[in-house]
Amino acid sequence: MPSIRELYISHVAQTSEIPLMLEIERAEGMYIYSAEGKRYLDLNSGISVSSLGHRHPNVINAVKNQLDKYLHTMVYGEHIHTPQVAFAELLTQTLDNGLDSVYYLSSGTESVEGAMKLARKHTGRYNVVACSSAYHGSTMGSESLRSDDEFTRSFLPGVPGVRHIDFNDESQLSKIDEDTACIILEPVQAEGGVIPPEDNYLQKVRKRCDEVGALMVLDEIQTGFGRTGYLFAHKKYDVVPDILLMGKAMGGGMPVSAFVAPKEIMMALAKKPMLGHITTFGGHPACVAAAHATLQTLTDEEIYKDVLRKEALIRSKLKHPIIKEIRSSGLMMGVELTRRKYLKHVVNHTIKNGAVIDYFLFNNKSFRLAPPLIINDEQIEEGCNILLAAMDYARFKYTKR
Secondary structure, eight states: OOOHHHHHHHHSOOSSSSOOOOOEEEEEBTEEEETTOOEEEESSHHHHTOTTOBTOHHHHHHHHHHHTTOSOOSSTTSSOOHHHHHHHHHHHHHHOSSOOEEEEESSHHHHHHHHHHHHHHHHOOOEEEEETTOOOOSSHHHHHTOOOHHHHGGGOSOOSOEEEEOTTOGGGGGGSOTTEEEEEEOSSBTTTTOBOOOTTHHHHHHHHHHHHTOEEEEEOTTTTTTTTSSSSHHHHTTOOOSEEEEOGGGGTTSOOEEEEEOHHHHGGGGSSSSSSSOOSSTTOHHHHHHHHHHHHHHHHHTGGGGHHHHHHHHHHHOOOTTEEEEEESSSOEEEEESSTTHHHHHHHHHHHTTEEOEEOSSOTTEEEEOOOTTOOHHHHHHHHHHHHHHHHHHHHHHHHO
16 A cells, blocks of 8 residues: 555656655644654745644634635626625725725736736736746746746747846836836845845836836735735835735635736726636635635734834844845845855755745745744744754754765
């Protein structure tokens, strides 16, 4: 009789030849438990998804209540579902900035695709500008926004009309011109190793878009729902996009995403032709019920308002000779090491000793910290001690060689 691990290798598609192979039994709050009974402190949140921790009771209750009413009834947009209306009302009241129409989807990359279509349809323009070393998803449109040939060359040709600029380099903003439908960028670059905006960069992007009539699309799929210490990072950096993208933490662990725009822009998808963008499972009632509970919990309990203090506490505790730099925006952190060869030892030893961290796509000297926002001071102490021990081990392994 094959084991579940053997069946996994045989029948579940992997995305690399060296999967982590951590067999999950259950997860609760800040912790993940393996089939062997080992407890892991989650310092990754499934890459910024589980911001309320695992199985938050408000999210679980919302899903259970919805299960007793109805699940899928019709392709999104044809039936009125109470969870969709309730979330959209709460979200737009919270945003309070003219972004008042919500289009629901199932994953972050779908929100990127929808935003690209909306921008092209609304402006009648063709070109899209994106930033180098950014990741917006793995469907063809989102993949085409990537600048790195190593990832994209096997899937070419991509969607045409994409130009790239470097994040934080205002001298390149002239590439946003009268032929540009939109620029799609993150308020904080995630996969480059957490790169916050500098010198009012986002305001300068906003100004350039206004000058040439291009739309500004902010990808807040990772930064949204409290991750940066504000409910959304565009509020932290004082800029309002034309289209806002969200996903990951939106559903409290359930798969749901959205793009949000002013109604007059969003209506471009409803006419000439109508049904300009459709989806079967976007806005699934159980997932959006979870999203409503997540947003309600974040706003009622103001969990995100303690994020900046926790960020400062982590930074104060992570002091080690092999740390070159810590870049952060709230509990979205990139810890850069002095040598690339340290990285795999730190990540592997941290996991071995009971805490989950992860790599970045475009920074091979840094590891990611993105714990659930509910992490308390004792758990910060626990996690930092594990990380510091892993760094001691990495330095010993390297100097030993």
